[in-house]
Amino acid sequence: MATPGLKLIRGPQGRPRSRWASFIEWFNKVIIDADVYDYRYPVKGAYVWRPYGVAIRRNVESLIRRLHDESGHQEVLFPVFIPYEFFSKESEHIRGFENEVFWVSKGMSGEERLILRPTSETAIMPMFKLWIRDHTDLPFRVYQIVSVFRAETKMTHPMIRVREISMFKEAHTAHADREDAERQVREAVGIYRRIFDELCIPYLISRRTEWDKFAGAVYTIAFDTLMPDGKTMQIGTVHYLGENFSRVFDVEYLGKDGKMHYVHTTSYGISERVIASMIAIHGDDRGMLLPPRYAPIQVVAIPIMYGEDQGILSYVKEVSGELARAGVRVHVDDRRDKTPGWKYYYWELKGVPIRLEVGPGDVKDNTVTLTRRDTFEKYTAPRGSVVEAVEELMRLIEDNMRKTAWEWLRSHVKxxxxxxxxxxxxxxxxxxxxxxxxxxxxxxxxxxxxxxxxxxxxxxxxxxxxxxxxxxxxxxxxxxxxxxxxxx
Missing domain, CATH: 3.30.110.30 (C-terminal domain of ProRS)
Known part of the structure; x- marks a missing residue:
């Protein structure tokens, strides 16, 4: 290991998941006990994100926004309502979604019928018609992170199969021709690869069959990952829509040849399933394990005090302050009514990647003790190189999470x-x-x-x-x- 003075004092420990009757039982317990998500809201398929869960979401959303912004997408925010007149225009689309829509049924006497968006192609296209005039406007790329609503008839599962998908990132693009639209499809696949790679989520990329493609698409490319119970979960889709929607909504542009042409469109989306898969794939009997770059708390600092303080708390706060100034998200757990052992299990449940401990011996030797959440390996590091030690451990944890997850997925493809x-x-x-x-x-x-x-x-x-x-x-x-x- 490159960091000077980082000394291994305990080797890797096993991380079994053996106590649970089912994966869903384990998943539901972890997300509620770790204060991520509460499924006790009294509406089927609708759930509550708790503050720690929202913090995870915000970090993941920041990754999604960064990669879309960097690739020339612009963020928009559309209303949740779609006129049924728009929704029903594309015949394949309505056949695919009509049984899943929620209707707005009150306060609409004498007015047009509205639905709550299940997806936004039919909301976006009428606005594209207003915004796109000629070839200089193309390609046109927008995205939003919003709630969409599906009248799910199958058994719902928290975060996995819901009626309100509350973290739906959907991108919609318009292009001059099929060639440029399919170039965008390839770029979208690349963006999704980067998102899942950074979150240490392994994936399979498949072209969906004709009978299973997105309603209204020419073709659909999907990302799937494998849950611990051996079921796959779709975590992202990319659709080439051709002229199917632009012809219905009359979205044309003036070409270089002086003639009007229909735009070719694409759309692609991911949801909070990306967080569900991140939790499911990396977790164990002790709880979650979050990738260091996207964990709300990257290091939890725990003073080991029995009786007298002996300068331990001030030492911990000094070390934590140094980490914070270096950009590390660190939290000091200085609660006096909880034992160190209780705190260990509490923060392991919440998936914090690194635990920093300071006891009397660390203060005396001018060191800290660091424990990895992924392997439970324990190290000592000199006080003067704690920032470098933590940064190196975070890199090693992320690399190990990614490697382990990919090895597991590949071993289950036959x-x-x-x-x-x-x-x-x-x-x-x-x-x-x-x-x-x-x-x-x-x-x-x-x-x-x-x-x-x-x-x-x-x-x-x-x-x-x-x-x-x-x-x-x-x-x-x-x-x-x-x-x-x-x-x-």
């Missing part, structure tokens, strides 16, 4: 061309890639035979099946791998 084996692998909590001809009927038959959901075809691998037949239609040659999973 291939098979035998239906019984596919079902066994799915039951063991894996994503399974099977040979597929590309035919929709065969694909749906594969899902039926394996009792699985289709994630689509891999976009993070160019490898094709070699001399294999479609899993369900043996008379057809396989042209691609079809990813299967059980999913939320």
């Amino acid at each position: 291939r098979s061309n035998n239906i019984d084996e596919v079902k066994r692998l799915l039951n063991e909590g894996n994503v399974v890639e099977v040979p597929w001809s590309g035919d929709e009927g065969c694909g749906k038959r594969i899902m039926e035979l394996t009792e699985a959901d289709a994630l689509g075809t891999p976009m993070d691998s160019d490898e094709k099946p070699s001399d294999l037949r479609d899993l369900a239609c043996s008379d057809r040659k396989a042209e691609a791998w079809l990813r299967l999973s059980r999913r939320y």
Whole structure:
């Protein structure tokens, strides 16, 4: 390790998750005990973010905003209401969402019908028509972070399947032609890669099947990750919409050729599922583990005092002040009514990456003791190099979180061309890639035979099946791998 004087005094400890009957039981307990999220609000599928959860959200939102701002997107804020007249214009879109919308039913006598937005394509496009005039306005890129509402009929789960998605980042872009719009799709995929990489979340990138693409899209690219119970969760989608919405809403621009042309549009979104997956993938029996760069508290400082202070508290505050001046988010837990051991478990539950302890021996030796939340390794460091030691440990923790998560995901992606084996692998909590001809009927038959959901075809691998037949239609040659999973 590069930091001088950082000495390992306890090796890594195991981090099992074995006490819980189910992943959902563990997840629900952690988010409520860690003061992240309260699911006791008396409306099905609607939940409350507590202050610590909001602090996590704000850090994640700052990452999302930074990457969109840097790539030329501008932030907007649209009303929550969409006129039904707009929503119903695009036929595929309304077929895909009409059963999920919430209607505004009071105070509207004699007025047009309104819905609460389930997504904003039909709200954005009428404004694009007003804002976009000629080719010099393109490409046009906006985004917002807002609530969207879905009348979810499946079983709801806190943060994972909700009726009010309260941290929905949706971007909407308009382009002169398909080439530039698909360039934007590739850029959006790159932005999402960076977001998930920085949050240490591993992912699979797939092109959704025709029957599972976004309603109104030409095609959809999706990011999925794997939960500890072996189910996948969609954490991001990117849609090429072509001219499907621009023709319906008459969004045209004056081209260099002096003629009017319809714009090509894209949209892409992520939600608080990114936080749910961050908590789920890295947590353990003791609680959460948050990536250091996005943890509300990066270091918790705990004075070890039994009886007399012996200058310990002032020493801790001096060290913490130095860390704070270096930009580290540090909190001193100087409560006298709680034991040090109680505090350890409390801050481990909340996922603080590093614990800094100071006892009489540290004051005497002019050192601090540092413990990593990811491995529970314990170090001593000289007082004079505490900032460098903490920065190095945060880097090591993040690298280890990312490496461990990716290794776990990759170990749970299998291939098979035998239906019984596919079902066994799915039951063991894996994503399974099977040979597929590309035919929709065969694909749906594969899902039926394996009792699985289709994630689509891999976009993070160019490898094709070699001399294999479609899993369900043996008379057809396989042209691609079809990813299967059980999913939320």
